[in-house]
Amino acid sequence: xxxxxxxxxxxxxxxxxxxxxxxxxxxxxxxxxxxxxxxxxxxxxxxxxxxxxxxxxxxxxxxxxxxxxxxxxxxxxxxxxxxxxxxxxxxxxxxxxxxxxxxxxxxxxxxxxxxxxxxxxxxxxxxxxxxxxxxxxxxxxxxxxxxxxxxxxxxxxxxxxxxxxxxxxxxxxxxxxxxxxxxxxxxxxxxxxxxxxxxxxxxxxxxxxxxxxxxxxxxxxxxxxxxxxxxxxxxxxxxxxxxxxxxxxxxxxxxxxxxxxxxxxxxxxxxxxxxxxxxxxxxxxxxxxxxxxxxxxxxxxxxxxxxxxxxxxxxxxxxxxxxxxxxxxxxxxxxxxxxxxxxxxxxxxxxxxxxxxxxxxxxxxxxxxxxxxxxxxxxxxxxxxxxxxxxxxxxxxxxxxxxxxxxxxxxxxxxxxxxxxxxxxxxxxxxxxxxxxxxxxxxxxxxx
Amino acid sequence: xxxxxxxxxxxxxxxxxxxxxxxxxxxxxxxxxxxxxxxxxxxxxxxxxxxxxxxxxxxxxxxxxxxxxxxxxxxxxxxxxxxxxxxxxxxxxxxxxxxxxxxxxxxxxxxxxxxxxxxxxxxxxxxxxxxxxxxxxxxxxxxxxxxxxxxxxxxxxxxxxxxxxxxxxxxxxxxxxxxxxxxxxxxxxxxxxxxxxxxxxxxxxxxxxxxxxxxxxxxxxxxxxxxxxxxxxxxxxxxxxxxxxxxxxxxxxxxxxxxxxxxxxxxxxxxxxxxxxxxxxxxxxxxxxxxxxxxxxxxxxxxxxxxxxxxxxxxxxxxxxxxxxxxxxxxxxxxxxxxxxxxxxxxxxxxxxxxxxxxxxxxxxxxxxxxxxxxxxxxxxxxxxxxxxxxxxxxxxxxxxxxxxxxxxxxxxxxxxxxxxxxxxxxxxxxxxxxxxxxxxxxxxxxx
Numbered sequence: 001x002x003x004x005x006x007x008x009x010x011x012x013x014x015x016x017x018x019x020x021x022x023x024x025x026x027x028x029x030x031x032x033x034x035x036x037x038x039x040x041x042x043x044x045x046x047x048x049x050x051x052x053x054x055x056x057x058x059x060x061x062x063x064x065x066x067x068x069x070x071x072x073x074x075x076x077x078x079x080x081x082x083x084x085x086x087x088x089x090x091x092x093x094x095x096x097x098x099x100x101x102x103x104x105x106x107x108x109x110x111x112x113x114x115x116x117x118x119x120x121x122x123x124x125x126x127x128x129x130x131x132x133x134x135x136x137x138x139x140x141x142x143x144x145x146x147x148x149x150x151x152x153x154x155x156x157x158x159x160x161x162x163x164x165x166x167x168x169x170x171x172x173x174x175x176x177x178x179x180x181x182x183x184x185x186x187x188x189x190x191x192x193x194x195x196x197x198x199x200x201x202x203x204x205x206x207x208x209x210x211x212x213x214x215x216x217x218x219x220x221x222x223x224x225x226x227x228x229x230x231x232x233x234x235x236x237x238x239x240x241x242x243x244x245x246x247x248x249x250x251x252x253x254x255x256x257x258x259x260x261x262x263x264x265x266x267x268x269x270x271x272x273x274x275x276x277x278x279x280x281x282x283x284x285x286x287x288x289x290x291x292x293x294x295x296x297x298x299x300x301x302x303x304x305x306x307x308x309x310x311x312x313x314x315x316x317x318x319x320x321x322x323x324x325x326x327x328x329x330x331x332x333x334x335x336x337x338x339x340x341x342x343x344x345x346x347x348x349x350x351x352x353x354x355x356x357x358x359x360x361x362x363x364x365x366x367x368x369x370x371x372x373x374x375x376x377x378x379x380x381x382x383x384x385x386x387x388x389x390x391x392x393x394x395x396x397x398x399x400x401x402x403x404x405x406x407x408x409x410x411x412x413x414x415x416x417x418x419x420x421x422x423x424x425x426x427x428x429x430x431x432x433x434x435x436x437x438x439x440x441x442x443x444x445x446x447x448x
Numbered sequence: 449x450x451x452x453x454x455x456x457x458x459x460x461x462x463x464x465x466x467x468x469x470x471x472x473x474x475x476x477x478x479x480x481x482x483x484x485x486x487x488x489x490x491x492x493x494x495x496x497x498x499x500x501x502x503x504x505x506x507x508x509x510x511x512x513x514x515x516x517x518x519x520x521x522x523x524x525x526x527x528x529x530x531x532x533x534x535x536x537x538x539x540x541x542x543x544x545x546x547x548x549x550x551x552x553x554x555x556x557x558x559x560x561x562x563x564x565x566x567x568x569x570x571x572x573x574x575x576x577x578x579x580x581x582x583x584x585x586x587x588x589x590x591x592x593x594x595x596x597x598x599x600x601x602x603x604x605x606x607x608x609x610x611x612x613x614x615x616x617x618x619x620x621x622x623x624x625x626x627x628x629x630x631x632x633x634x635x636x637x638x639x640x641x642x643x644x645x646x647x648x649x650x651x652x653x654x655x656x657x658x659x660x661x662x663x664x665x666x667x668x669x670x671x672x673x674x675x676x677x678x679x680x681x682x683x684x685x686x687x688x689x690x691x692x693x694x695x696x697x698x699x700x701x702x703x704x705x706x707x708x709x710x711x712x713x714x715x716x717x718x719x720x721x722x723x724x725x726x727x728x729x730x731x732x733x734x735x736x737x738x739x740x741x742x743x744x745x746x747x748x749x750x751x752x753x754x755x756x757x758x759x760x761x762x763x764x765x766x767x768x769x770x771x772x773x774x775x776x777x778x779x780x781x782x783x784x785x786x787x788x789x790x791x792x793x794x795x796x797x798x799x800x801x802x803x804x805x806x807x808x809x810x811x812x813x814x815x816x817x818x819x820x821x822x823x824x825x826x827x828x829x830x831x832x833x834x835x836x837x838x839x840x841x842x843x844x845x846x847x848x849x850x851x852x853x854x855x856x857x858x859x860x861x862x863x864x865x866x867x868x869x870x871x872x873x874x875x876x877x878x879x880x881x882x883x884x885x886x887x888x889x890x891x892x893x894x895x896x
Contacts, residue, residue: 024737028608065606065733066702079703079738098580110579119571126567131558132546134754135878158513160476170618174774177625181655207629207772209657254514255527285513289472290527306582310777324655326622329758329780430583 019058034080100406101439105384105427125334141168144337158285160292171312180208188233196415214417221249224256234267240275246378274303278381362433366440383429395422397448467506482528548854549887553832553875573782589616592785606733608740619760628656636681644863662865669697672704682715688723694826722751726829810881814888831877843870845896
C-alpha cells in the first residue's frame with residue numbers, strides 16, 4: 001500500500017483534523033476513487049508517523065460522515081456513489097465596464113442615499129431593543145414599521161391602511177410572489193398585466209401557476225376596455241406612473257378599472273412603485289384609497305431610498321391574510337420605521353424631488369435640442385421618461401449603437417410583450433444634469 | 449344643500465388640501481354615500497368661505513382620483529361602487545404576559561447577540577461601498593457574502609461550495625419556498641419530511657404544490673428504510689441534530705440515505721439549522737460534502753446570531769440555478785460577510801458554544817434531579833433537548849399545566865404528524881443556568 005495522504009502543516013489544527021481534511025479532500029478531488037480500500041490504521045499511522053489512535057479516530061469520523069465505509073474484518077474503504085450528470089448552469093457574461101452615461105431606468109439617485117442618517121436610525125433602533133425582540137417576530141413585519149407605514153401611506157398616498165393590514169416584505173418581487181399565491185388560492189387563474197410592463201411581474205405570475213394576459217397601454221395608461229374580454233381574475237397596474245411608458249392612468253380609466261373589478265369580482269393589484277415623485281401637479285392618491293377591499297397595494301423603499309434597503313410592503317384588503325412566506329430582517333424594518341417616524345424620509349423626499357425635477361427638465365431640454373423628430377412622454381411623474389423615436393428608426397440598432405458609445409439605456413421593446421413603434425426608456429434620476437445634456441448629445445449619434 | 453364638509457384647521461396644509469382630505473374622509477367613512485350629488489363649486493365655496501377656485505381644484509383632484517364623478521352639466525357626485533363582503537381575517541389572541549421561564553425551542557441566547565460588533569460591521573461595510581452598489585444587485589446575493597459563506601461552510605461544515613453555488617436568502621422559510629419550486633420544476637411531486645419535524649417545512653411543500661410524505665424518526669434519526677416505499681423525489685432532513693427529536697443521523701443511515709437518493713434519482717435537502725453546536729465530539733460534516741450534486745444544503749444565521757438578522761443561504765448542486773425569487777437586503781449581507789471574514793462569527797460561536805454546553809449540562813442535571821422517570825434525549829448537539837415523560841403521562845395536560853405556571857415550552861406532539869409517546873421539547877440556549885434549575889424544578893409540579 002502506498003501512502004495515500006500526507007499531513008500538510010495547518011496552523012493550529014490537530015493531527016487528527018489534518019488527516020481527516022486530507023482524506024476528505026482526496027475523496028472529493030477524485031484522488032481516492034470510490035471502493036478503494038484504505039490502509040489499516042496501524043499501517044497508515046506508521047507511514048504518517050502518528051499514533052494509531054489518530055488514524056482510528058479520523059477513520060471513525062469519516063465513516064460517521066459517510067466518506068468512508070467499514071466492512072467486516074475492519075477494512076475501511078472509500079464509499080461509492082454514482083454522481084448526477086452536471087447540467088450546465090446559466091453562463092454569466094463577464095461583467096462589462098461601467099457605462100459613461102447610465103440611463104437605465106429603475107434606480108433613484110444612489111449618491112443621495114442618506115447613509116449617515118440610515119446607520120444612525122439603525123443604531124438607535126437596535127440600541128433600545130429588548131433582547132426578546134431579536135427572536136422570531138411577527139411574519140407580517142415589525143409593529144413599529146407597520147404603524148409607521150400605515151400613517152405615511154395614509155397621509156402621502158391616500159391609502160386606507162390600519163397597521164394590521166400592512167404586510168412588510170423583502171421587496172416587490174417577494175411581495176408579488178405572495179400575492180400571486182394568494183390570488184391562486186382564491187381561484188384566480190388569469191392575471192392581466194400591462195404591455196409594455198415590468199417583465200418580472202408577468203414571470204412571477206407564471207411561476208405561481210397563473211396565466212399572465214397582456215393588456216395594451218396608451219397615453220392614458222392601461223386600456224381598461226381591453227380588459228373585459230380576457231376573463232382575468234386580477235390585474236396588476238401602475239396607475240400613478242405606468243412602467244415603462246410613464247403614462248398616468250386617466251381619471252375615467254381609474255373609475256372604469258374599479259367598475260370592471262367590481263362587476264367581474266376581480267382584484268386590482270396597484271404597484272405604486274415611484275408615485276412619490278410627481279412634478280406637474282399634486283400627486284394623485286392611490287386607487288386603493290377608493291376601494292380598499294378591492295385593491296391590493298404594493299410599494300417599496302427601492303425608489304424612495306435605494307434598492308439596497310431591500311424592503312417593500314403590501315396593504316391588504318380585510319378579507320386577505322398573508323401570514324405565510326418569509327419576512328424581512330427586523331433591524332432594517334426598525335431602521336425604516338424610525339426613518340419614517342422621525343421625518344427623515346420626508347426630508348429626503350423633499351430634497352430628491354427637487355433634484356429629480358431639475359434632472360427631468362434637463363432631459364426635456366436635451367431631447368428637444370438634440371433628438372429632433374423625437375417626442376418625449378411619461379414626464380409627469382417618476383424617475384424615467386420615454387423618448388419616441390422618429391418613424392423608421394431602428395430601436396434595436398439605436399440601443400446597440402448607444403451601448404457601444406458607453407451609453408446604457410433600454411429600448412421600449414425590452415418591456416413589450418407585443419411589438420410597437422421604436423422608443424427608448426431613459427432613467428434620469430441617477431444621472432447628474434451635466435451628464436444628462438452630454439449623454440443625450442452623444443445619444444444623437446447613435447440614432448439608427 | 450346642507451354643508452357637507454367643514455374645513456378643520458390642519459397645520460400647514462392648504463385650504464384645497466384640507467378640503468380634499470375632508471371629502472375623502474367623508475366618503476371613506478360612509479358619511480357621503482355613493483351617488484350623492486355634491487353642491488356646485490360656487491355654493492360650497494360660499495358656504496365654506498373660500499374662493500371658488502379652491503373648490504373647483506379640489507373637485508377636479510378627487511375626480512382624478514376616482515372618489516368623485518362628473519356628469520354633463522358639471523354636476524359632481526360621489527362615485528359608487530359595490531364593496532366586497534369583508535371576510536374575517538384570522539383573529540389574533542391578545543398577547544400573553546412574558547413567561548417566567550421560556551424553554552420554547554428555536555432561539556439562541558438573544559442576550560448574547562453582539563450588537564456593537566454587528567453595527568460596527570454594518571457601518572464599515574456601508575462606509576466603503578461605492579454608490580452603484582446601492583442599486584439592484586445580483587439576486588443570488590452579494591459576492592462578498594457568497595465568498596465568505598463558501599469559505600466558512602467549507603472549513604466549519606465540510607460543505608463543498610464555490611461562491612457561485614451559494615444563494616443568499618431571507619432565511620430558511622424563503623429558501624425552502626425557492627427549493628420546493630425548483631424541485632417541482634424538476635418533476636418532483638412528493639417530498640419526504642421528518643416526523644416529528646418542523647411544521648413549516650411540510651406546509652411550504654404543500655404551498656408549492658408538492659405532497660409532503662411523513663417519514664418516522666428514531667434515536668438514529670430519519671428511518672431511511674421507510675423512505676423507499678414512498679416514491680418521494682426529494683427528502684428534507686436535519687442530519688446534524690434532528691428537529692425536534694435531537695437525534696444525530698447515524699453513520700449507516702447517512703450512507704443509506706445517499707444510496708437511496710442515488711438509486712432513486714432523488715434529491716436530499718439538508719437543513720443544517722443548528723449544526724455549529726455539538727458537545728460530545730467534533731461536529732460531523734455536512735452530508736452535502738459527500739454528495740454535493742445530490743444534496744441541497746440550507747443554513748441560516750438565526751441560530752448562530754439571532755433570527756432578527758434575517759439571513760439564510762443555500763448551497764446548490766451544479767445543475768440547479770436559483771435566480772428567481774427575492775433577495776436579502778444588501779447592507780445586512782455585507783455586515784454578515786464582514787462579520788465572518790473578520791473572525792467575529794467564530795469568536796461569537798466559541799463564546800456561545802461554551803455557554804450552551806453549560807446550559808445543556810444544567811438541564812441534564814435538573815432533569816435527572818427533578819423529573820424522575822423521565823429520560824432526556826437529543827443532547828449531543830444543538831440548542832434544545834427532548835424529555836421523554838414516564839409512560840402514562842399526559843403530554844398535553846403537562847404542557848398546559850406548565851404554561852399556567854408561567855413555564856413556556858412545547859410538547860413533542862406540536863411537531864408530530866402521527867401520534868407518539870409523551871415528551872417535552874426544551875430549548876435551553878436562551879435560559880440562564882439558575883433559571884434552568886428553577887424552571888425544571890417547577891416543571892416537576894406540572895407533570896400530569
